[in-house]
Amino acid sequence: MLRTESIRKTQKLLLLSFLLPFSIMAIIYVFMGVYPFGNNTLLTIDLGQQYVDFYSYYRHTLLEEPHAIFYSFVKGIGGEMVGVWGYYLNSPFNLLLLLFPQRYLPVGVTLLILLKISSSGLSFAYLLIKKFDGQGYLVPTFAVSYALMGYTIANQLNVMWLDGLILLPLIVLGVEKLIDGEKGFFYTVTLAIMLFSHYYIAYMICLFICFYFLFALSKQEQTKGKNFSERFIFYCKKTISFAFHSILGACLVAFSLLPNFVSLLGGKASYTSDAIDWSLEYPFPEVLSKFYIGSFNFDQLPSGHPNLFIGTIALVGFLFYFFNRQFSLKERMVALAVTVFFFLSMNVQILNKAWHGFQNPIWYPYRFSFVVCFFFILNGFRSIQKNKSFPLSFACLLLILQTGSALYVLEQDFEFVIPFQVLTTVLFLIFVLVLFLVRESAYKWMPYVLLLTAVVEMSTNAAIDLTRLSYVKMAPFNDYQLVLNDMLANVRPKKDEFYRIEKVFQRSKNDSFQANYPSASHFSSTFEKEVPELYSYLGFPEGNGFVSYSTGTLFTDAFFGIRYLFENKPLSDEFQNSSSVYKINANSTRPDLSHYQKIADHYRTTGYLNENALSFIFAAPEEILDVRLKENNPISNQENILKALSLNVYESPFYTEEGIRTTITENISSPLQGSLNKTYTKDDSDKSASIESQFVPETNDSYYLILDSRIDDEDAKLRLNGEDLSYYKTYRSDQIINVASNQNDQTIRFGFELLKDTLTIRDMKLYRFNQEQFEEVVAERKKEGITLTSFSQTNIEGTIKIAQDNPILLITIPFSEGWDVLVDGEKVNTFPVLGSLLGASIEPGDHHIQLKYKTPYLAEGMWISVGAFSVVLLLVIRNRKNRS
Structure with missing residues (x-):
């Protein structure tokens, strides 16, 4: 009793x-x-920018695509997932989220937090x-x-x-x-x-x-x-x-x-x-x-x-x-x-x-x-x-x-x-x-x-x-999901297909996890460092643990196989003040999208088809192995990759430096001439000051400027043709900014509005991209792209025809020891290309290609776990015998 x-x-x-x-x-x-x-909702800071997207991936993986536990192409340009699971998703409590439909995930997260906090009180009392x-x-x-x-x-x-x-x-x-x-x-x-x-x-x-x-x-x-x-x-x-x-x-x-x-x-x-x-x-x-x-x-x-x-x-x-x-x-x-x-x-x-x-x-x-x-x-x-x-x-x-x-x-x-x-x-x-x-x-x-x-x-x-934090509201969160679903309805890769999809706006860098599509952006604490390094060399915003494919060029769109790109539309007047609509802000200015075919006109987005998108597996000349990427030289790096892919057959460059016709300053002291780094100083610190460069394109090609990595959004506002320039403001390497495309004989104005008394700009250069020459190279590379016969997150098969002068199989996914490449059933050695992408040698001719992914050291870890479990079992049996 x-x-x-x-x-x-x-x-x-x-x-x-x-x-x-x-x-x-x-x-x-x-x-x-x-x-x-x-x-x-409770979605704020990393919970709103990372975790809720991973929870969406969690539900999709366990309910529909178990192979994505080990590897997924919704993660940047592809990546292992064991790190994401170990850091974000292994908690047994997360099984609760399977009970909540996608649109009610914020409710599931709220309940998850409540249960965890309460369980901590329970365990402490115990x-x-x-x-x-x-x-x-x-x-x-x-x-x-x-x-x-x-x-x-x-x-x-x-x-x-x-x-x-x-x-x-x-x-x-x-x-x-x-x-x-x-x-x-x-x-x-x-x-x-x-x-x-x-x-x-x-x-x-x-x-x-x-x-x-x-x-x-x-x-x-x-x-x-x-x-x-x-x-x-x-x-x-x-x-x-x-x-x-x-x-x-x-x-x-x-x-x-x-x-x-x-x-x-x-x-x-x-x-x-x-x-x-x-x-x-x-x-x-x-x-x-x-x-x-x-x-x-x-x-x-x-x-x-x-x-x-x-x-x-x-x-x-x-x-x-x-x-x-x-x-x-x-x-x-x-x-x-x-x-x-x-x-x-x-x-x-x-x-x-x-x-x-x-x-x-x-x-x-x-x-x-x-x-x-x-x-x-x-x-x-x-x-x-x-x-x-x-x-x-x-x-x-x-x-x-x-x-x-x-x-x-x-x-x-x-x-x-x-x-x-x-x-x-x-x-x-x-x-x-x-x-x-x-x-x-x-x-x-x-x-x-x-x-x-x-x-x-x-x-x-x-x-x-x-109450001292601000939170994402439920209605706009769901509205953005509807925008993504509407945008992706007819463009997601079908069974045994693969290509990437990107956009010039985002709610988070993990939108692809939320909406389940292969992208080229990602943010997580376990992200492999090689991908941000590659992105920094190519002129994309990146940092420790994140990349944002927001400043793509016509070349990078093709190189990474970005087949579909989307841009947002301005909200109509009736929704301008609506609290239930997610107000989409662009994080990139891409006039060069005008070179693509418009294929979708949704109520919030416009979609474009990139006919130049390469397969994510294609044959490349051996010269690609000699390319060495340099820090804060994104145009030069893209130029060298294109030269290698074209076997250096072109005398003229793909990116040609163009002169800036006029620079107009307002309330600015003239900087020292001939200096690589020009420092502009306000004449009167109490008045607004600006620097504006003007040029007139002589062709309909795309024109690109380099945004100095040292210019912070607290230093200056960027303007293009009198309007605020959309760009991703968190970056640590030079970005490529597209300022003109299909605008022959039109005056283009690019400038800075100073927010502080001084602004230092590394020598600013303008480049014209040779569209015709680029398309010739792409056409050649597309001839030797893989034809997929089977595709999953961890097993890919297809056929490819290799010419005599293209002995490198270039795969635009991160290099990893987990990937085995088999050519005609025989495993071949793999190696990094451009410091971070997966490559293999291949002989000329017709081949069957297979890629198989196995999580490195998973098998060894399982054997250790089995051994440890056996030890525990023996100890339990011995203890029972001692008690009897």
Whole structure:
């Protein structure tokens, strides 16, 4: 009977620890007007620009195209997908998204976030009950503090990271079981699940667990009364057991970890910095600002301070822990050392980078701060639970420290902490201290008041933080999906066909994942670095982890097999002010689309057919191997590729430099003549200033300018013929800008409106593209393109006829060891072409070509996992025999 009552109480506490965070966040979402309670969604920043598109791909892959798990052509010009799955999609929670149709994915994402946040409260409560004798309403009080801590609220839009918050308490429970002498199966399995679900956050948890293991050893009581030798043997045994079960957990999911590790070497890890910098990110006292209610805003996302808000009850409990003599001095000293190291890690650059895999995080700084908050909240609970009495002297000390902290924060005038937040935090502290001072009187209402206090405080913090961000609305999001579906209705590749589709507008660089079509743009943290490098050489916007095919030329359209291109139309007057229509903005100006055949005229887009699009597999002369691409020389690089493809038979260049007839300046001092870099300075800084270059095309060919990579959109506005020029504004290499096409004898005006007092422009040159000569080369290359007989994401077959002077099989997909190329059934060696594309040698004649993709090291990883599973099985069998 007593056992049944105990189980019921435990279940009640666990249920409450789950339902409270769920209800709090659901109510906040309702008041925010999140669909279906309004027209808002949670799609903002990376959740709106990356993850929702990947979730669309997730549904399509599992329901319709399983081969795309391993490789997909919707990813840029093609790419392995194991990295995308390992970083974004492996969470078991994602299966929930299969229940939601495409247009309701934002609703599925909202529910996903709610379940993950609530599950983190549940798992933390489970840890408190199972290991730390958690009883009564103190358990959900701290579970709410953990589930709704500042880190969770600030990073809930990084949905895949939330798995770490759920599994961390369970992994810690596994460590505690190991030290207590129980079997390591629980620890091994929970660690394996975390490593599979999200290896990046798992890496941070693994680092933390090493420190926690030392802390847990310091507080265990099994070595009391033992001599040095016995203690040493005990510590060695536990350390060996901990290491063994950690390695076993990693081996269980080697089928995922090993391919992901190889993928990382070409993606995220390729940007790893080995620079050792011991400097501080910010003055140490500034971290105090992050312990205040609502200490977060948008500016804290790209670069800010660690999110450490855990609520007053948990924070007071943690601070009291160091003065609480219920815990041994040794344990508290170890905890203090760990805490100091955590604060150093959240400030010293080299330590911070170590927690992030020796990378400087791009946005979302201090991503590991959730483990720090966990450590604070856990020991705060242990301290409050073990000691009913609370010293008045300590309460006074806290009030003095809080006063000094408040004065400092107010003096610093942080944008994310206003006086109201400081006052509210101080009032909560005073109230909580009063509760703790009278707590030893054992008032029956005390547990309820403490729980209510935590609920109110954590709810207030969440509401303030979330309302400081802007979100994508549901109706425009769905409208854009309709635009894409309407645009692609009759142009998607049919079965056993392949070509690429692009457009001069985008909602995100992963639109192709959302609408399932092969494109040439992509953005992800695991993107292979070779593709952005190639794009930078060819004059496209690119950066760490992204490429945007927004500044294509007639040549690159052909080279990458872009058969269909689309441009957006201006909104009609009746939709100009509509809140349910997605207002499409162009990210490219392409007058040269006029050389293509118009094939579709939809209500929001216009489609063009590129007859010059090459097959993605075609024969090329051996000279292509000699082409060396140079940084910030996109026209020269395209010229050299074209020369190689044409066997250098043309005397005249494909890109001919043309003179700019006139340069007109307004309110500008004349720059020094003859200098490669010209600096233009305003005569009067209070007046507008501009530079305009004019020329008159003598043919209907396309004309291109180079946009200097050093010109930022904060430096100048670009104009073409008096109108704002559309271009992708985030770039780090020179871009190619198309300024004229089919405009013979018309005056073309290209210029800059200065937004600052000075503007430096690298010597600006204009190039005319030889259309006739280019089309002759394309016609020759098309003769030796592949005729597909079968196409899937991982297996491609077709026939090709090779001439004597074209011994290179050029495949415009990224070079990867995973691709096997078979010619007439025989495997041939592959090699990179232009530094990043897939190539192979081939003899003249008619051939059957087959491309087969196998994820590198997947088989080896699976064998390791099978071996690890066998070890676990043997250990389970042995344990059962020992018990019987």
